[in-house]
Amino acid sequence: MKINRNYLQTFIFVLVYLFAIYFWSQPYQERGIPYGEYDAMSHFEVADYIAYNDKSFSNLPPYIDLRYGADNDFKPHTLWYPPTFHSALAVSEAIGGERIVPVYLMNTILATFIIITVYFVINSLFGFLPAILSSLLIIFSPRDFMPFLWGQWPERFGYAFIPIILYCLYQYFISYSKENSRPGYLYLTALFLGINILIHPLVFFHSLAGIAVLYIFLAIKQKKLALSWKHISVSAIIFIVIFMLFPYQTFNIFSQFGRNTADAKQASFDLSRLFQWSLNPADYAGSVPASYFSFSNMHGLWTLPFLLIGIFILLWRREEKDLFLLAWLVALYLVLHRDLIGKATFLHRSLSASAHIFAPLTAVGAVYLASAVKLPPKFNTYLKYALVAVFVYLAFTVNMKDASAILNKNTYNPNPVNGRLTSDFLKTLTQPQFEAAEWILENAPPDYNLSVLGIPYKSNFLQATAYKIRWFAAVSQHVSRFYYLYENKTQIINNPKWYFVLDYTMLGAVQDKEAFDSMQAFEKEVLANYTLAYNKNDMRVYKLETKQ
């Protein structure tokens, strides 16, 4: 039986992609408990609210509004991003029939979509081997999976559009002539660019830079301008229709742009930045780890020679498809140096797009190196497959090994690892906390609030445990506050609209006997009139019964 070569290659890619899903989903495969930094909470909250309550919303629910009510400059108290991404997660939750795994699985699929789009584009232009090798490298790219773990979810998905947008423009340009052209590709460029802005504005501007550079490169190479007012007009209409789907959110981009322009007045022009690819880790201390700015840590030093060879080969050859990759690389360079024109907001986040173009360039370098050496054709083929084997070996032994140290089953694990608690114990809900939060969701009226005691709040714990209270709010869908840090305590005591949550699960681990005694006294004295409504696994919820 003859097997179709394309099908076989696609099948291999599907296996590689499923491995990516397995690898990236390790933190929730067994626990099924939400995790991530503040951004993750916000995205989970929006999607989960829609699916759980079976309704979309225009104004933010109180527990989300508390933090994000002012984030939309154009229309405060509404979503700060268009709901496209969150609705996809919500659809997944509605279809999946539970709250956590569908949202996280869908997010994993969307975050790893860059692997699919890079494979598709590189396979179309350069063939199977560079495409599959590129996909393999991106699976283990920490600059991709770290932001995914932290919670920059829409941004991760947004980057999947860049190769597709550039590909569509490329196909339009290549096929363009006065007699014959494929305007469908330009319409798709506009459509995907519009969708890109609905997913994440930062990536939209990255795509714009890519479009400009690719157009210029191709125009120079082919000595023509692909310019049809009819095609451009139709494309503009498509883009505007998509843009206007969620005007409260898309117009917020202009408001924020204005705000950032005001900030930019303080920017200074540092010429030396032109010769640096990465950024200064010290400028982002406390935000992202220093390793995030290291080529060696993020890509593996072994990829550098192949990357440089890849760039050299493309520069030497300069075919249209070579210019495609070079334009993509130059676009990344431009967005990474936008601080020189005063646009430094989220600069480090643009660095997270580097593997998307470095991986194909590295793969092209490895695969094409063999044919660059003058040997009998048969030996060239042997050399090519030998280099591919070395590439795969290094990807697994270096990149996967390093990636596994960051992304594994114990990432964001609140339970003891090898008998010891890690800092994730303070950042992620444990099973008892998760169950208590779900009980509140199902039993407390939506307009009631929670006052939480028992979560460590002293200065050395405060930042970490703030995560805990925010996750509690996200899962319970109720405004949740630290009792001890809440200023108007008199307003919440003996107020039936405030439940008290006493969490005894953490104090033993942090050896805070003082807080334990204080909570016991609080139960006896302050909550004497309250009813113990939930008491399970050292989690207690009190409510004040009102006489009807």
Next chain:
Amino acid sequence: MKLSSEVKELITFVSVILLVILVFSYYFFGITGMKVVLGIAIMPLPFYIILSAFNFKEGEKTVFSILMGVTLFPSLAYLIGLVISFKLAIAAAFIVFMAAAAVAWKFRKQK
């Protein structure tokens, strides 16, 4: 309607791929995972049909329709969900896009 051998081959291949993905999803994520995968398989369907009405390659149709399916479909469901239940809105969005696909298919036949 008689299917060409190419179409039959394609259907067989897609079925095998879908089966592999469903087994994978079930093994790691249980029934929930399978449902999510089926949802993702259904959302792009109308867009695949729409793109099939034009002259795009198989790979292009597949990747483009998935991207449209996981973005335009939920966007419309969200908008409809402002007035009716979100679950009903998902069904309504599917009907709307399938209707658009039918129009595109008819347009192709006329061409």
